[in-house]
Amino acid sequence: MNRYETILRDVAEFLAANYDITLQSLAPEATLEDLGFDSLGMFSVMTLLENKHGLRFEGTMLAGLRTVGDLLALLRAQSSVA
Amino acid sequence: MRERQRVGITALGLVTPLGIGTDVTWQRLTEGASGVRRLTLFDASASRVQIAAEVAEFEPRRFLDFKDTQRLARVGQLAVAAAELALGSGALTGLDREEIGTIVSSGLGGPDAIFSGVRAHLDGQAVSPLFIPMAMTNLAASLIAHRFELQGPSYSPVSACASSADAIGQGYRLIRDGYAGACVVGGAEGPINPVVMSSFASMRALSRHNDEPERAARPFAADRDGFVLGEGACVLLLESFESALRRGARILAEVAGYGQTSDAGHLTAPRPEGDRVARAMTLALREAELAAGDVDYVNAHGTGTLLSDPAETRAIHLALGEHARRVAVSSTKSMLGHLLGAAGAVEAAICALSIEHGVIPPTINLETPDPVCDLDYVPNVSRRRTVNVALTNSQAFGGHNVTLVLRRPRVPEATH
Numbered sequence: 001m002n003r004y005e006t007i008l009r010d011v012a013e014f015l016a017a018n019y020d021i022t023l024q025s026l027a028p029e030a031t032l033e034d035l036g037f038d039s040l041g042m043f044s045v046m047t048l049l050e051n052k053h054g055l056r057f058e059g060t061m062l063a064g065l066r067t068v069g070d071l072l073a074l075l076r077a078q079s080s081v082a
Numbered sequence: 083m084r085e086r087q088r089v090g091i092t093a094l095g096l097v098t099p100l101g102i103g104t105d106v107t108w109q110r111l112t113e114g115a116s117g118v119r120r121l122t123l124f125d126a127s128a129s130r131v132q133i134a135a136e137v138a139e140f141e142p143r144r145f146l147d148f149k150d151t152q153r154l155a156r157v158g159q160l161a162v163a164a165a166e167l168a169l170g171s172g173a174l175t176g177l178d179r180e181e182i183g184t185i186v187s188s189g190l191g192g193p194d195a196i197f198s199g200v201r202a203h204l205d206g207q208a209v210s211p212l213f214i215p216m217a218m219t220n221l222a223a224s225l226i227a228h229r230f231e232l233q234g235p236s237y238s239p240v241s242a243c244a245s246s247a248d249a250i251g252q253g254y255r256l257i258r259d260g261y262a263g264a265c266v267v268g269g270a271e272g273p274i275n276p277v278v279m280s281s282f283a284s285m286r287a288l289s290r291h292n293d294e295p296e297r298a299a300r301p302f303a304a305d306r307d308g309f310v311l312g313e314g315a316c317v318l319l320l321e322s323f324e325s326a327l328r329r330g331a332r333i334l335a336e337v338a339g340y341g342q343t344s345d346a347g348h349l350t351a352p353r354p355e356g357d358r359v360a361r362a363m364t365l366a367l368r369e370a371e372l373a374a375g376d377v378d379y380v381n382a383h384g385t386g387t388l389l390s391d392p393a394e395t396r397a398i399h400l401a402l403g404e405h406a407r408r409v410a411v412s413s414t415k416s417m418l419g420h421l422l423g424a425a426g427a428v429e430a431a432i433c434a435l436s437i438e439h440g441v442i443p444p445t446i447n448l449e450t451p452d453p454v455c456d457l458d459y460v461p462n463v464s465r466r467r468t469v470n471v472a473l474t475n476s477q478a479f480g481g482h483n484v485t486l487v488l489r490r491p492r493v494p495e496a497t498h
Contacts, residue, residue: 051208
């Protein structure tokens with residue numbers, strides 16, 4: 001499992017445990033708002049990834065996140081940063 | 083300036099250690115049942131105190147979506163449940179939500195959130211963004227306003243164990259003076275947490291009768307050894323008589339007076355003379371334009387600590403004079419435990435129910451009264467009696483004393 005896949009697995013576990021959302025079942029164009037995934041949820045998942053994987057998310061990175069696809073793209077980009 | 087409005091209670095919801103709902107709580111209170119049990123919310127096997135008054139069989143999913151069951155501090159879950167029970171079945175129909183205030187308190191906020199946040203920090207982790215919103219003492223007010231779209235004034239007066247008595251008093255004044263047409267008021271507390279309990283235990287404030295939980299809370303008894311920590315919530319709808327009559331809402335009781343004083347003394351110990359508690363009672367009666375002799379029932383603060391019960395007994399003597407010997411006084415904390423910031427609202431609701439049903443709930447576990455506690459505490463068995471005027475006392479760490487006066491509503495159309 002590469003780094004991105006590990007991160008994705010952790011995000012999927014977080015969404016299942018806290019939001020009853022199955023990440024794999026989501027279309028990329030589904031909006032986070034429709035999933036009930038608000039800014040506090042977003043900050044919670046970022047904090048988890050910061051703690052567990054040493055990623056760093058700036059507030060400005062989160063401003064444009066609207067869909068599941070946006071989130072996955074951000075995670076992929078960050079997972080390739082050292 | 084508008085004429086002063088009379089203020090009534092037109093809905094209430096209770097989530098208490100005696101049950102989830104007003105009817106079940108009232109039924110069990112009048113039976114003299116105890117809500118105190120061995121602790122289940124955390125492993126207390128090594129703790130000095132192993133008992134508490136928990137809301138047993140609380141199923142958050144009945145009141146909250148999945149996300150909120152996972153992230154809301156216990157205090158928020160209990161608050162929303164009580165609000166749903168009070169308001170969920172159309173209690174707000176015909177009211178303008180722009181005009182409804184939300185004044186709901188808690189004494190401690192979310193100690194469970196604080197506990198996990200501190201643990202994460204000590205483990206070298208970044209702390210959850212939920213730490214602040216879950217820890218804040220205004221969480222309950224915020225959640226309720228959001229859920230029911232209540233857009234009027236909203237805040238949470240904090241005065242430790244008098245917090246929700248103050249919430250009712252503040253909401254009452256907002257309506258009385260024309261700043262809000264109605265207010266959702268009350269309190270919630272979710273304090274059953276190892277850190278909170280350990281501190282109260284170190285203060286020698288908690289009963290250690292671990293082997294007989296149901297008999298542990300013994301207000302006014304010679305062998306009392308402290309209070310039992312409890313959790314729960316109470317939410318009430320207050321509105322002007324004018325509003326209730328216009329929309330045909332039944333008024334359970336009138337909130338007629340509110341008195342506040344400060345001991346201006348010790349941080350935690352009550353003032354032994356009881357004079358400042360007495361003054362809060364007198365101020366509340368004066369505001370209600372009632373005399374000492376009009377009072378039928380006093381729901382005492384009655385925690386069951388060594389110092390508090392005699393001080394409050396003296397206060398009742400000072401405030402009511404000769405009538406103190408005739409008035410019925412009870413401590414429902416003997417059954418519910420001490421719900422801290424939620425206690426004042428729960429006990430005001432009990433006063434309203436005693437007016438409605440003509441029954442005074444007892445002080446249980448009162449076999450041998452302390453000789454210095456010499457009032458009629460309605461020992462062990464509830465009493466059938468017409469209650470026209472009931473008074474509820476709250477005394478808090480910090481020296482905050484609050485008394486509310488409730489009375490039978492005097493509008494004939496309102497008592498159908």
